[in-house]
Amino acid sequence: MKRMNVPSExxxxxxxxxxxxxxxxxxxxLHKAATHVLENSNLISITSIRNMAQxxxxxxxxxxxxxxxxxxxxxxxxxxxxxxxxxxxxxDFPDRARWLQSLSKGGKLASLYSQMASTSIENIEGLFxxxxxxxxxxxxxxxxxxxxxxxxxxxxxxxxxxxxAYLASMAVGGVVAIPREGSLPIDGLVHAEKGDILVAMTxxxxxxxxxxxxxxxxxxxxxxxxxxxxxxxxxLVRADQRFVIPTNTPQFFPSTVAVTALFETIMAFVVxxxxxxxxxxIERFHQRRxxxxxxxxxxxx
Numbered sequence: 001m002k003r004m005n006v007p008s009e010x011x012x013x014x015x016x017x018x019x020x021x022x023x024x025x026x027x028x029x030l031h032k033a034a035t036h037v038l039e040n041s042n043l044i045s046i047t048s049i050r051n052m053a054q055x056x057x058x059x060x061x062x063x064x065x066x067x068x069x070x071x072x073x074x075x076x077x078x079x080x081x082x083x084x085x086x087x088x089x090x091x092d093f094p095d096r097a098r099w100l101q102s103l104s105k106g107g108k109l110a111s112l113y114s115q116m117a118s119t120s121i122e123n124i125e126g127l128f129x130x131x132x133x134x135x136x137x138x139x140x141x142x143x144x145x146x147x148x149x150x151x152x153x154x155x156x157x158x159x160x161x162x163x164x165a166y167l168a169s170m171a172v173g174g175v176v177a178i179p180r181e182g183s184l185p186i187d188g189l190v191h192a193e194k195g196d197i198l199v200a201m202t203x204x205x206x207x208x209x210x211x212x213x214x215x216x217x218x219x220x221x222x223x224x225x226x227x228x229x230x231x232x233x234x235x236l237v238r239a240d241q242r243f244v245i246p247t248n249t250p251q252f253f254p255s256t257v258a259v260t261a262l263f264e265t266i267m268a269f270v271v272x273x274x275x276x277x278x279x280x281x282i283e284r285f286h287q288r289r290x291x292x293x294x295x296x297x298x299x300x301x
Contacts, residue, residue, distance in 0.1 A: 012081040016041055018070060026069070033058050033066045045082040049075050115250040123258040126246035131262075133269075139225055139241060140269035142197055148174045149197040150222075152185055152213055156256055157201045164263045171271050178213075185213035194221030200235055201227035203247055203254050214238050227262065229254070 019034050026034055036056030037044065043052065053060040060075075067078035143149045149168075153161035158177075165177035178188025186209070189198070198217040202210040211234050217224050218238060226239030229247045236242045245262055247254035 010081055012041070012044075012085045015070065015078070015081055022070075026066075029058060029062050030066050030069060032056055033062045037063075037066070041082070044079055045086045112250060119248045119250060119255060120257045123246040123248055123255055124261055127258040127261055130244055130246075135241070135243070136265055136269050137273065139199075139266060140273045142223060142225075143168070143175065143266075143270055144172055144273050146174065146197045146223075147193065147195060148176070148191075149199065150188060150192065150217075151175065151177045152179070152188070152198060152200040152210060153177075154179070154185070154202075154207055154210065156253070157203070157259070160256065160259055160263055161199075161201070164267060167267050168270055171274050185209045186216050189213060189216055189220065189222075192217065192220050192222055196220075196222045197225060198222045199225045199227065200239075201259070202233070202235055203229045203245075203259075206234055211235055211238075227259070 016038060019038055023031060023034055023038075033053075033056055036052070036058075040047075040052070040055065043055075047055075049060045049063055053063055056062075063078075064075045067073075067075045070078065072078040151161040151165050153159075162177040165175050168175040176188070179185045180188060192198075198214065200210055200214050200217075206228075214224055214226070214235050215238065223241070224235075224239045225241045225243070226233065226235040227243045227245060228236050229245055230236070231242075231244055233244075236244070243262060245258050247256070247258065249255040
């Protein structure tokens with residue numbers, strides 16, 4: 001077979017960018033293969049074509065056809081840029097300081113973009129260096145075994161609380177977000193009992209109704225888990241378990257990046273610590289949605 005003319009300098013990043021650009025034009029099977037490649041590009045250099053195909057629920061030949069559609073001779077030829085990237089190590093990636101400096105060039109908005117990138121990274125680092133797997137496991141275990149867990153947030157924290165409660169409810173029972181629309185946080189605790197959990201969050205400037213709800217929860221004998229941006233936060237000094245989350249940002253509103261990451265990590269631990277049936281519950285939930293036609297299917301394109 002005559003070798004196709006594929007430029008040797010074609011990088012892994014360039015290949016992935018081409019896949020993204022052509023994704024919508026692929027046939028359903030090639031679209032499925034390309035989507036799996038984009039979402040699992042870190043596996044291309046270390047995973048066999050058979051295992052990649054199994055992960056995408058396609059035939060290995062579909063990956064070969066995808067590679068040829070991109071101008072490669074075959075799948076092994078397609079893998080070469082990804083293997084070369086691994087062999088070069090991190091040489092392709094500039095160090096963070098130089099990268100952030102480069103972002104700031106080009107005027108006021110470029111500088112703001114650089115600041116947003118820098119503080120987002122710092123907030124994530126601050127979260128994971130400031131807490132531990134042991135602390136998160138402790139909370140996850142408590143949520144799994146509790147009769148009820150109330151997740152409290154208002155303002156921007158309300159959507160985070162509701163999303164967590166929604167996801168957790170697929171795996172375990174008894175996780176609800178408060179306050180309900182049109183009510184106060186303390187209204188959501190009217191049926192709370194001793195031994196239940198209140199996960200409360202508030203960030204500067206601290207909301208009075210959150211602090212009041214924490215006091216009510218303590219008086220009911222609930223375990224209070226406080227999430228805030230300072231060790232001196234009024235809800236943390238009243239909490240049984242505490243998480244200090246950085247929310248630094250160059251803009252006016254506090255950053256939610258690290259807060260969201262914390263709840264995603266707690267959710268992962270809840271699923272890991274829940275009974276075996278938790279995963280089955282999640283799978284049934286999504287299968288029901290597939291059966292009802294809620295999710296988009298490639299063949300609908």
